[in-house]
Amino acid sequence: MTSDAHSSPHQTRLNPFVFPSDTDLRFVLLVVSVLGSSLFVYNWLYHDFFASQFVDALRRCMVSSPADYHGPEAGAAADPFAAFNQTAAQHQAIERCIEPVERAQFLWIICGVVLILAVASMIYWAIPLLKIRRDNLVPLTEERAPGVGAYLAELCHEASLSQSPTFLVNPLNHSASGVAFGRRGRRYVVLNVGLLVKFYADRPAFRAVVLHELAHLRNADVDKTYFSVAVGITFAIVALGPLAVSLIHYLISAGDPRGPSFVFGMTWRVLALAALVYLTLAAVLRIREVYADVRASAWDGPSGALWRALSTQRRPDGGRWRALRRFHPDPDQRRRAISETDGLFRLGFWDAFATGVTTMVAVPMLDFMLGLLLPSRLELWGSMVTALLVAPLAVGVVGLGAWRGAFVALARGEAPRGAGRLGLGLGLGIVGGAALSLDAVITGLSLEGEAGTSSMKSTTASLAFSIVLAAVLLICLFYFLRWISAGASAWLERITTRRSLRLLVLLGLITAGLISTVWLGALLWIFLVASTLPLESLAVLTTLAAAPLTAIIALANYLLQSPLTFALFVGLWMFPLAARLGRGRTASVSVTNWAFLDPSTQPLTLRRQGRFRLSQGLIAGMVGGLAFCVLLLIARFWWHSIPETVRSSDQARISFFLGQVVLAVLLQVSTAIVVAARVRWLGVLHSLFAAFVAGCVMAVGILGLNLAFGGTIDPSFAWTTFALVLNGGALLSLPLSGGVFAMGSWVRRPRPK
Amino acid sequence: MSDLVEYQLVAEVARDQVDQIAPQEAPIFPLLSEAYFQDPDKMLEAQGKDEMLGFGLEVGAVLLTPVVITVTKEVVEFVAGVVMTSVQTQSSGLINEFVKKMFTKFRREGEERGEKLPPPLTREQIRRVREIALEKARQLELAPNQAGLLADSLVGSLATTA
Numbered sequence: 001m002t003s004d005a006h007s008s009p010h011q012t013r014l015n016p017f018v019f020p021s022d023t024d025l026r027f028v029l030l031v032v033s034v035l036g037s038s039l040f041v042y043n044w045l046y047h048d049f050f051a052s053q054f055v056d057a058l059r060r061c062m063v064s065s066p067a068d069y070h071g072p073e074a075g076a077a078a079d080p081f082a083a084f085n086q087t088a089a090q091h092q093a094i095e096r097c098i099e100p101v102e103r104a105q106f107l108w109i110i111c112g113v114v115l116i117l118a119v120a121s122m123i124y125w126a127i128p129l130l131k132i133r134r135d136n137l138v139p140l141t142e143e144r145a146p147g148v149g150a151y152l153a154e155l156c157h158e159a160s161l162s163q164s165p166t167f168l169v170n171p172l173n174h175s176a177s178g179v180a181f182g183r184r185g186r187r188y189v190v191l192n193v194g195l196l197v198k199f200y201a202d203r204p205a206f207r208a209v210v211l212h213e214l215a216h217l218r219n220a221d222v223d224k225t226y227f228s229v230a231v232g233i234t235f236a237i238v239a240l241g242p243l244a245v246s247l248i249h250y251l252i253s254a255g256d257p258r259g260p261s262f263v264f265g266m267t268w269r270v271l272a273l274a275a276l277v278y279l280t281l282a283a284v285l286r287i288r289e290v291y292a293d294v295r296a297s298a299w300d301g302p303s304g305a306l307w308r309a310l311s312t313q314r315r316p317d318g319g320r321w322r323a324l325r326r327f328h329p330d331p332d333q334r335r336r337a338i339s340e341t342d343g344l345f346r347l348g349f350w351d352a353f354a355t356g357v358t359t360m361v362a363v364p365m366l367d368f369m370l371g372l373l374l375p376s377r378l379e380l381w382g383s384m385v386t387a388l389l390v391a392p393l394a395v396g397v398v399g400l401g402a403w404r405g406a407f408v409a410l411a412r413g414e415a416p417r418g419a420g421r422l423g424l425g426l427g428l429g430i431v432g433g434a435a436l437s438l439d440a441v442i443t444g445l446s447l448e449g450e451a452g453t454s455s456m457k458s459t460t461a462s463l464a465f466s467i468v469l470a471a472v473l474l475i476c477l478f479y480f481l482r483w484i485s486a487g488a489s490a491w492l493e494r495i496t497t498r499r500s501l502r503l504l505v506l507l508g509l510i511t512a513g514l515i516s517t518v519w520l521g522a523l524l525w526i527f528l529v530a531s532t533l534p535l536e537s538l539a540v541l542t543t544l545a546a547a548p549l550t551a552i553i554a555l556a557n558y559l560l561q562s563p564l565t566f567a568l569f570v571g572l573w574m575f576p577l578a579a580r581l582g583r584g585r586t587a588s589v590s591v592t593n594w595a596f597l598d599p600s601t602q603p604l605t606l607r608r609q610g611r612f613r614l615s616q617g618l619i620a621g622m623v624g625g626l627a628f629c630v631l632l633l634i635a636r637f638w639w640h641s642i643p644e645t646v647r648s649s650d651q652a653r654i655s656f657f658l659g660q661v662v663l664a665v666l667l668q669v670s671t672a673i674v675v676a677a678r679v680r681w682l683g684v685l686h687s688l689f690a691a692f693v694a695g696c697v698m699a700v701g702i703l704g705l706n707l708a709f710g711g712t713i714d715p716s717f718a719w720t721t722f723a724l725v726l727n728g729g730a731l732l733s734l735p736l737s738g739g740v741f742a743m744g745s746w747v748r749r750p751r752p753k
Numbered sequence: 754m755s756d757l758v759e760y761q762l763v764a765e766v767a768r769d770q771v772d773q774i775a776p777q778e779a780p781i782f783p784l785l786s787e788a789y790f791q792d793p794d795k796m797l798e799a800q801g802k803d804e805m806l807g808f809g810l811e812v813g814a815v816l817l818t819p820v821v822i823t824v825t826k827e828v829v830e831f832v833a834g835v836v837m838t839s840v841q842t843q844s845s846g847l848i849n850e851f852v853k854k855m856f857t858k859f860r861r862e863g864e865e866r867g868e869k870l871p872p873p874l875t876r877e878q879i880r881r882v883r884e885i886a887l888e889k890a891r892q893l894e895l896a897p898n899q900a901g902l903l904a905d906s907l908v909g910s911l912a913t914t915a
Contacts, residue, residue, distance in 0.1 A: 136788070144784040171788035172799040174816045177808040193785060193816060201777035209808055289808075 013302060013597040014411055016294060016344040017219075018498055019404045019505065022287045022351070025397050027224045029358045030280040032393070034235045035113060036362030037273045039369060041239040042112025046105050048246045054101060061097035099375070106372040112239075116231075119238050123230035124223075128182050132168065137190055140167040145196050152210065158299055159214040165189045169196065178209055180216040184223060189213045204305035208296065212306060215295035221288040232281045240274060272436050276357060278325075283354075285327040290337045290344065297338045298597045310335045341597060345408035346418065347401025349425040356429020357436060359394040363387065391520040392513030398426045399484045399512045403505050406488035410606040411595070416485045423481030427474040434466075473523050479738075480520075483572065484512050486682055489609050490579035498594040511575045518568045560727045561720060569730035573688040580612040610681025617675050617690040624671030624690070625697020628664055629705070632698075635660070636705050661724045664698040668729030669736055676737035677744050687737035688730060695726040759829060760790050762853055766910060767818070767825040769858065773906045774899060775817035785818040797823065797893065817895075821903060824889045828907050831885055835878055836871055860912045873912035883908050 047054060095102075131137070142149055149167070156164040165180070165187035173192040182188045191210070198206040216222055251263045293306060300306050313331035316323070323330060337343060363386055370382030406416040487508055495501045559565050595604040639647060639656060646652060671694045672687035679686040699722045703713055764786045772779050789796045796819045829852065836851045851871040853859045863870050874882065883904045890900035 136791075138784075145781050147780070169784060171784055172795055174799050175807075179807045193781065193788075196781050196784075197777050197816065200780055212808055 012600045012602055013339075013341045014345065014408060015595055015597045016291070016341045018501055018594060019345070019407070020400060021219070021221075021291050022344070022347070023219070023221050023224060023284060023291055025347075025351070025355075025400065026280055026284045026287060027228060028393075028397065029354055030228055030277065030284060031231060032362050033273070033276055033280060033358045034116070034231050034239075036358070036365050037277070038113050038116045038235065038239045039109055039362075039365035041243045042109045043105070043365070043368065045112070045242060045246055046108045048250065050105075050108075054105070057098055057101040058094075061094045064097060096375075102372040106369065109369065109372075116234055116238055120227065120230040120234040123233055124227045125183055127226050127230065128186065128188060131181060132188075135170050135190070136172055137168040137170050137188075140169050140191065144169060145191075145199070148191075148196065148199050151199070155207065155210055155214060159211065159218050161214060161217055163187070165214075165217060167191060169193065176205065176209065178213045180213040180222055181226060182222060183226070187217055187222065189217075205309055208300050208305035208309055211296040211299050212292050215292040215299075216288065219288070219291050219295055221291065225285060225288055228281050228284045232277060235277055236274070240270065243270060269436055273361065276354070276361070276436075280354060280358075282325055282327055283351075286329045290329055290334055293334050293338055294341055294344065294597065302338055302598070307335060307338050310338070342408050342412065345404040347398065347404065347422060349421055352398045352401065352422040352425030353429040353432070355394055355397045356426045356431070357433035358429075359390050360430050360433025361436065363390050363433075366390065387520075387522070388517050391516045394426060394430070395480075395484075395512050395516040395520065396509050398422050398481065399509050400505070402481050402484040403488045403492075403508060406485050407492055407501075407606075410489060410492055410609075411604055413605075413607045415607070415609065416489055419481040419485030420478045423477035423479070424474060426481070427470075427477040430473060430477075431470045469523065469526060476519065476523065480512075480516065483576075483685075484508070486685070487511075487576040487579075490576040490612075490682065493606050493608060494579060495606075508575070511571060515568055515571045518564045560731070561723045562727075563723070565727045565731075566723055569688065569727065569734075570692065572730075572734075573685045573692065576682060576685050577612065577614060577689055580614055612682070613675075613679045613686055614689065616679060617686045618693055620671050620675050621690040621693025621695075622697060624667050624694035625701065628667045628694070628698045629701035631663065631667075632660060632701055632705055635663075636709055640709065660702050661721075661728060664695065664702065664725045665728040665732055667698065668694045668725075669732045672729075672733035672737040673740045676741040680744075680748070683741040683744070684734070684738050687741070688733060691729045691733040691737075692726065695729045696722075698729075699725045759826075759833075762849075763822060763826045763829050764790075766829065766856055766858075766907075767822045769910060770821045770825060770903060770906050771818050774821070774902050778816060778818045782818060785816065786822060789819050789822050793819075793823065817899065820890065820893045820895050823893060824886050824903055825907065827885050827889045828882055828911075831882060832874070832911070835874065840871055855912055856910050857912050858910065876913070879908055879911065879913050882911060 138144070140149060140152075152167055153164065165182065166189075168188055168190045170190050170192045174194040175192050176194040176198045177192050178195055179190045180187070181190070189210070195206060195209055198209070216225075247263050247266055251260065293310075296306055297304065310331045315330055315332060316326065366389065367382060367386040370386055374382045401422055402416075402419045405418055405422075409416040488505075491504050491508060492501075495504060593599060596602075647656070668691040672691040675690040676683045676687040702721055702725070703718055707713055767786070768779075768782050771782055778785065785796075799816075799819075832855045833848070833852045836848060836855065840848065840851055854863050854868075854870050855874065860870060860873075886904035886907050887900055890903055891897075895903065
């Protein structure tokens with residue numbers, strides 16, 4: 001065992017295979033980015049081939065639809081929604097008319113994507129045969145390499161492979177290396193002649209390399225790898241190639257003065273997307289090697305022959321950017337991963353960023369496709385459905401990183417850190433992806449085409465709107481990932497088995513996915529609408545901006561009464577605090593071998609972050625709620641002292657009701673702030689819980705006293721009361737108690753003496 | 754000499770040289786010689802490069818077997834030339850046999866059976882064999898010490914006058 005291996009600060013290596021690997025995550029990103037880009041490419045090719053038919057159909061529909069909307073009229077400022085509705089009605093009429101053409105377009109694009117998948121599958125299927133033929137690979141037999149076959153059988157057994165691969169020899173490659181390849185049901189491992197020589201001259205080195213190749217099979221990354229390669233090749237040939245030809249054709253023949261600008265906009269985005277696909281592919285290939293090393297080192301030992309072989313390697317030339325383009329990781333990185341696996345648990349900032357970019361590459365085209373497929377009356381839902389499909393995917397990838405990060409931090413006795421950074425990476429990726437999206441170039445062209453100051457104003461309004469939205473997105477994602485990490489920390493202390501860990505991670509990600517579906521889905525949808533709204537709708541936006549109070553009240557009313565808002569706020573505190581259940585049994589978690597890569601008798605103790613203070617939150621909530629009820633009772637008596645004629649008007653009744661809601665919200669916020677200031681761990685979540693308890697008591701108080709003083713209750717009124725009180729309280733409590741908790745943590749932070 | 758006979762002879766002679774100077778390659782000699790005779794140039798040009806999806810380490814070893822076979826082939830061709838000038842026959846079968854008998858390993862069998870044998874190589878011819886072997890090994894970028902070892906081993910395998 002070498003000294004470097006011993007220099008690791010930790011005695012035991014954690015098992016990175018208890019979580020889904022980065023290979024899986026990057027593979028998903030690669031496929032999503034290729035499919036998202038391909039949708040665009042085939043949409044563009046449709047327009048290139050069938051432009052005249054499409055334009056004719058559109059003209060016919062424009063003529064037969066109601067009169068166009070030319071922006072807000074004088075009275076529109078008073079009722080901006082009327083203008084919006086008018087635009088929407090006209091838009092829907094055109095959409096209905098053009099539906100048959102859109103169906104054909106949908107089929108064309110789907111055929112393009114099917115073609116990509118079919119060609120990629122064929123390449124994936126053919127790669128083994130081509131490789132065997134190109135490299136003159138021959139079967140390994142006893143005559144060709146005496147004694148090797150029996151030894152390989154032993155290694156396959158050691159690697160616990162359910163089915164041994166076919167071993168081949170490459171006599172024309174003298175390196176002491178090998179390759180695992182193949183397709184489903186037919187796996188091969190090639191041993192180069194240089195490696196066969198090692199069998200007789202340096203058996204441990206031979207064993208290390210073969211175990212590395214068998215580890216690829218055990219990690220089940222061969223299909224992903226070769227399908228990734230096939231997808232990359234297919235994307236270049238079947239999508240980028242035709243797109244390039246089409247763009248040149250457009251540039252030469254269109255005669256559109258905006259042609260060069262459009263082609264330039266398309267070209268840099270296509271190049272950026274191609275770079276994204278290439279870098280993601282390279283990242284898949286690099287990380288699989290690291291995981292294979294780690295798996296092999298579990299059989300070979302952390303300082304076995306594999307580690308020694310890596311030690312003899314010099315670092316490849318070139319800087320960081322060159323390293324990103326390579327298909328093999330730096331030997332230093334490989335050695336570090338073998339010595340200490342902690343790095344494999346932490347998702348990097350750039351992985352989160354790439355997830356964000358990929359999300360926004362796919363979102364506009366998915367939305368577009370659903371728009372083509374759905375009837376015009378449901379088209380608006382298409383955008384929402386797209387966002388809802390993609391938001392959990394993005395959160396799933398990055399959220400898993402937060403879970404893994406929390407696990408390794410707690411296992412090492414540290415507090416989880418860096419989850420917020422992942423959120424920022426994801427958010428910046430989403431913002432960057434929106435600009436990179438090929439769809440953006442079309443939108444840009446359409447806006448550019450509308451000359452005049454109204455266009456300028458709309459573009460400026462759209463830009464300002466996007467900046468505000470991006471800031472909101474970044475802040476929300478920063479805290480959301482921290483919330484996921486906090487939830488993970490709370491729950492991880494309860495794990496006892498590998499199965500329970502997987503179930504908890506799944507449960508946590510489903511919860512995060514559902515919650516993100518509500519808010520991130522809505523934000524993505526707004527992002528999407530803002531970037532693709534036609535000019536007329538931007539004018540409506542400007543109108544809405546001219547009547548901000550109306551717009552804000554409408555939005556607040558919608559948000560506060562929405563059951564989704566209620567579910568979101570309850571989910572925020574309920575998931576992490578539910579870990580308290582049964583916690584008495586598991587003060588410290590001891591688990592055995594599954595958590596470690598090497599056989600270990602040492603139990604894994606996850607750092608205890610702090611203590612739950614549910615009773616404190618409950619009592620504070622009850623006290624706040626009852627205090628409100630007392631105040632409301634007094635207010636009720638005061639209200640009844642007012643003359644009947646005054647209080648029986650609708651305006652007075654609404655004011656009194658809203659006054660109760662406002663008071664309830666303020667008292668909830670006060671309760672939440674007190675709890676946030678007192679509870680040191682998960683203070684914000686405890687404060688939300690306290691606000692929830694208080695809000696429930698208050699809502700019951702409002703309804704009960706209303707009934708007691710001669711009022712009536714119906715389900716609609718009851719829901720409105722509950723929703724306004726609880727959602728309003730939570731909405732205000734969250735930022736304020738967050739601020740108080742942050743301040744408290746800052747005051748309490750340990751200072752150097 | 755027919756190709757097949759030459760291949761067999763070269764392989765048999767080269768095998769002995771590999772045993773001497775690269776014993777770790779001896780067990781897979783059949784595999785290497787089979788690949789060599791299918792495409793000698795490809796085998797000689799083969800590098801220790803790792804593939805895109807391979808292990809990722811340049812732990813390439815310079816295989817000596819292809820070099821040994823190539824050098825041996827040169828020597829056998831020289832010996833065949835010597836035999837053809839010294840033996841007045843047009844029968845290719847007989848020439849093949851005579852070339853074979855120029856190597857000690859096969860000559861001994863002939864002597865035991867009392868067969869008619871060609872005259873062994875002279876000192877001058879042996880020196881020429883050594884030069885040819887060294888020259889070819891140098892062309893193939895074999896390390897000088899290994900080239901010397903190979904040349905000596907080849908010379909040692911030939912029957913000489915003294």
